[in-house]
Amino acid sequence: MQPSAVPELAHTHTRPIHWLATATAVAGVVALSSLFQPGAATAAQPSAPETRSAPANVAAPDPAVVEFPLECGPVKAVVEKKVSGDLDGDGNPETVAVVHCDSPMGTPPDGVYVLTRGRDGGAPRVVANLLDPKDGTTVSDVAVRDGAVTAALLGYSSSDVPRCCPDVRSDAKWRWQDGAFVRSAPAGARSV
Numbered sequence: 626m627q628p629s630a631v632p633e634l635a636h637t638h639t640r641p642i643h644w645l646a647t648a649t650a651v652a653g654v655v656a657l658s659s660l661f662q663p664g665a666a667t668a669a670q671p672s673a674p675e676t677r678s679a680p681a682n683v684a685a686p687d688p689a690v691v692e693f694p695l696e697c698g699p700v701k702a703v704v705e706k707k708v709s710g711d712l713d714g715d716g717n718p719e720t721v722a723v724v725h726c727d728s729p730m731g732t733p734p735d736g737v738y739v740l741t742r743g744r745d746g747g748a749p750r751v752v753a754n755l756l757d758p759k760d761g762t763t764v765s766d767v768a769v770r771d772g773a774v775t776a777a778l779l780g781y782s783s784s785d786v787p788r789c790c791p792d793v794r795s796d797a798k799w800r801w802q803d804g805a806f807v808r809s810a811p812a813g814a815r816s817v
Contacts, residue, residue, distance in 0.1 A: 685709035686740040686749030688722040695736055695758060697726035710769030713801045721774050723764045731788050734758040753806050755799050773800040
């Protein structure tokens with residue numbers, strides 16, 4: 626028995642009109658979908674961790690007016706990040722500043738400093754050095770939560786790693802205890 630010859634079907638050959646019809650249909654679906662949007666979400670959001678806030682009339686220390694204990698040679702010190710909150714529970718906000726030398730090349734290491742001012746509203750001053758730039762570490766994120774300073778730190782596994790490309794990430798946490806900041810590491814170092 627011989628296979629029967631199937632007549633050529635017209636719909637199996639694409640023509641420009643087929644592509645035009647398909648494009649028109651897709652454009653219509655996209656246009657209609659933009660008219661119908663889902664309703665607003667109504668689920669309860671988890672509450673953020675509470676931080677102690679300072680009285681409204683007490684301003685956090687401004688790091689722009691502080692001279693940091695950082696030797697930068699001919700370049701200036703730059704405040705890369707700053708966050709504020711009450712770290713010692715006295716009702717006055719402190720400022721945590723991430724500072725490094727304004728190097729024209731490479732990735733300069735950061736220092737993390739705590740600034741405060743007296744109750745009389747005096748000039749801001751550095752009261753603690755949480756991270757020394759001599760450690761060769763950079764700070765990718767810093768926050769103040771529940772009276773503690775947390776930071777994501779980037780560093781190097783060896784002196785063979787180029788200073789542009791940190792390959793180790795670790796987390797650090799500092800909390801005011803018995804008149805000093807005590808460091809803890811909530812998580813171990815991880816490769817980046």
